[in-house]
Amino acid sequence: MENYVREPVSLLVKGDATALIANAMDDEWRFRVRFADRKRLADVYESCRDADLSADVRTINELETPRSGSQRLTPRQYQTLRSAAERGYYDVPREATTEDLADELGISHQTVSERLRRGHRNLVERILASPTRDGAENVRGR
Secondary structure (H helix, E strand, C coil): CHHHHHHHHHHHHHCCCEEEEEEEECCEEEEEEECCCHHHHHHHHHHHHHCCCCCCCCCCCCCCCCCCCCCCCCHHHHHHHHHHHHHCCCCCCCCCCHHHHHHHHCCCHHHHHHHHHHHHHHHHHHHHHCCCCCCCCCCCCC
16 A cells, blocks of 8 residues: 555655645545646656556646735635634624634634634735726725
């Protein structure tokens, strides 16, 4: 079994890939992988073929390049912000606290607070860096 996984993983490492998901089932590995560019993907694909490894590329998605240094939400930030919105954290008056969210997510209230702040920062930076089609800033009346 060790050799069964060593070669594909070695090829991914050589291609400077980031494995996001790896599953083994019925003598088959399935990877969800991130490459810096399409050339590296093509190089790893060719290396798999040269090594007589069956490789099937199902989908290729381009990552959106953030504007003006803004960041996309991480999955954990998204999950925390979504839970906060669903539980009423943003309501006035507030229906949930960071402690409530921490209990629901199984993390500390400090971690909830940090994820919320970082997520808010990322969202604010993105909105401020993204003018609407007519050139006006993303501003809405009260």
